[in-house]
Amino acid sequence: MYTFEEIIGHKGVIENLQQTIKHNKVSHSYILDGISGIGKKTIALTFAKTLQCLNKGIAPCNECSSCRAFDSGNHPDVFFISTEKKSLGVDEIRDNIQKDIETKPYKYSYKIYIVDKADKMTIQAQNALLKTIEEPPSYGIIMLVSTNYKQFLPTIISRCSLIKLNPLKPGEIKDYFKTGPIDHNMIDLYIAFSGGSIGVIKKMMESEHFLEIRENVIRWVNEINSGDLIKLFEIQKEMENYKEEIDFVLDLMYAWYRDILLIKQIGNNPYILNKDKINLLLNTGMDLSYNKLGRSLDAIEDAKKQLRQNANFQLALEIMLLHIKENAHERNRSSF
Structure with a gap:
């Protein structure tokens, strides 16, 4: 279940996103940038869930049909795009976003596209996406999740709301692992080599x-x-x-x-x-x-x-x- 309360750290980022919802100033395109494992995808998904929530609040209600569909992984108007290849090609962007976004939402307020590892897009893919970002439909929202936003074309960056996520603080990481299955004699060592990333610590533990x-x-x-x-x-x-x-x-x-x-x-x-x-x-x-x-x-x-x-x-x-x-x-x- 995706809720803002469950997200570790990034309180300022979360508050800013909630304020954009409250004041109806949601952008059509975002870049969420930061090191791996600090919660970028979780924030993007929770933001998307909140935007589609039928209660129209600044946090998901977790009870409406939209929230239930989202939690089941079968939301008809939220799309998660990822690849295990070295790069994200133009065909994937055209088929999954550029063409699809022309169709209005199936049931809910928006059509939301979350692109994981978006900085792996080829130049051709970015140019294809740029056409959509330049003239998005009123219901379209694109979120680009990246570890190095400087890989994007300047024209992409200039048309997106850039959200930089800072590494987590040691205290925040320790709170997260307070009750988890971890050797607490090792936590300081893990933190020292994690760069402030819970995801990196999990990999080291495993x-x-x-x-x-x-x-x-x-x-x-x-x-x-x-x-x-x-x-x-x-x-x-x-x-x-x-x-x-x-x-x-x-x-x-x-x-x-x-x-x-x-x-x-x-x-x-x-x-x-x-x-x-x-x-x-x-x-x-x-x-x-x-x-x-x-x-x-x-x-x-x-x-x-x-x-x-x-x-x-x-x-x-x-x-x-x-x-x-x-x-x-x-x-x-x-x-x-």
């Missing part, structure tokens, strides 16, 4: 891959400290298996050293991300100086910077690992 990478990172840190140069090159080779996810791997490594530094400075504290590994963090921290921890954090940041600049992948990781391994107080800086 993914053994996330836990696998973290366990490898923890092992690598211990092996860097205790191993020799041969071990460093072995670690570098293992890290190459995660080339497509290297930013995430390095972020996890950074978080681990950060937690050790925090523990050394103020002991066990609520700002620790890897709460479920607190004993291991305490033991690891005993062997690492502040100087070495600082060098390690800097080395990881340097590696990320070099990789963003398309530096040699293998060399960037080797230099990072060597700098982390260094025991000297002075840090030799290398460049490509």
Whole structure:
């Protein structure tokens, strides 16, 4: 059941949408933009449900024939358009929107089209949609859900009401998972890598891959400290298996050293991300100086910077690992 009360965060956005309904200033076209998993589709669907509600309020009544049809997934005048392909083509836009919108609503006030991953539309598809957006019928409403609205043509953007959804706040995410099946010792770690997205956290919870990478990172840190140069090159080779996810791997490594530094400075504290590994963090921290921890954090940041600049992948990781391994107080800086 789609209701505004169930939506996590985005109170300002919801209030603005409700005010447009109240004052009869609903636009014919919208872009709802933001990172994946923060509620864009839920807001679009709830807005659509409210607009079609026969009670004509600023929230769906959940009882009228329109609300019941919507909740059943069989509303005759609300259409959800999505694709699993790499792009959304012109034929899909022409068949599902451009031609269909010429027919008046079957029963309710509007014909509403919600296009998921709309920023995947080809230029040809956007041009086809533009013709409809420029001269929409009075009953037509199009909602484009995207993660990067800058992929749209400027003419599309200028004719749509742009709604930017910000990442959720940590407190909002914690409230959402308060009663859910989640390891609450892990929630801060999930939040740190979620970008403020509940959807991303759900994927991490369901993914053994996330836990696998973290366990490898923890092992690598211990092996860097205790191993020799041969071990460093072995670690570098293992890290190459995660080339497509290297930013995430390095972020996890950074978080681990950060937690050790925090523990050394103020002991066990609520700002620790890897709460479920607190004993291991305490033991690891005993062997690492502040100087070495600082060098390690800097080395990881340097590696990320070099990789963003398309530096040699293998060399960037080797230099990072060597700098982390260094025991000297002075840090030799290398460049490509």
